[in-house]
Amino acid sequence: MKKRILIISGGISKEREISLDTGRQVAKELIKNNYIVKIVEPNLEIHTAIKSFKPNIIFNALHGQFGEDGYIQSILETKNIPYTHSGVISSAVAMDKELSKKIFIQNNILTPKYFLYYFNKSKFELIKLINKKLKFPVVIKPINEGSSVNVFICKKSNIMKKIKLLEDYKKIIIEEFIPGREIQVAIMGDKKLGAIELKPKRKFYDYEAKYKKSAKTKHLIPVDLSKYNLNKILNISLRAHKLIGCRGVTRSDFKFYKNKFYLLEINTQPGMTKLSLVPEIAAYKGISFFNLIEWMLKDASIKR
């Protein structure tokens, strides 16, 4: 019998458009391969769609808030239908950069030094604190966004102006700036799928560099690393994936500087359009876009 797949895409996060694109592309592949597919938004539609469409598996194509942080996962747990990617707790922990950095540090995984900022200091106090704990430039970022939304590199001269842009968050991360190379690693279950290097033409791997073709970010695969270092970054990624209890596919974002890997974050709902990084790494390893999607469906589960 043909399998029925419910794809959830869109949503309320700042990565809505990317998620819709993922949803459409995954649907196209599945339909081509004889699956029956329905796409829904993550709202009340889900409940009616589950009742009427009766999916065998749910494909979570969401990114960011509500889709990647455990919220949608906890709703799906109540439906008793296997869903793709990580479960409730691991999604919540991975999406929260404060919590996940604490786990990395506890487990001797190098991550940039940081402190939390609650918008409660004068310019003078903040600059003094940064000089003491980190040194300029620093990176400021929200705890739970993705796609480089509201991530800024700040100098002493513009820090207050940039911080003002993030005022709607309760707290933010202020982190040491790590120069050097940008390398990301895909994990597929318990398999180290591979690494890719990004060479943005822009100041850093920001939203435009990630999604706008005109930004001309170069993707390098295979990554030019010694065998030892490649093994090292793959092992760190698999450890992080396991420590946080992730399922399915994850993508870990690193900076590589002075022969050290700094783990910035682990993404439990990495981009899954045909041109996204995980599918690109998979393709390099001989796994087609469809094979990757099919593996994710097989790996889908509940209660984790």
Ligand SMILES: Nc1ncnc2c1ncn2[C@@H]1O[C@H](COP(=O)(O)OP(=O)(O)O)[C@@H](O)[C@H]1O
């Ligand atoms: N501490 C840092 N040092 C240097 N660059 C950073 C740092 N933190 C973030 N960046 C840059 O910003 C990008 C997005 O940061 P990241 O922490 O991965 O958040 P997001 O969830 O938005 O992807 C990174 O890929 C990197 O280019």
Ligand SMILES: [Mg+2]
């Ligand atoms: Mg990232």
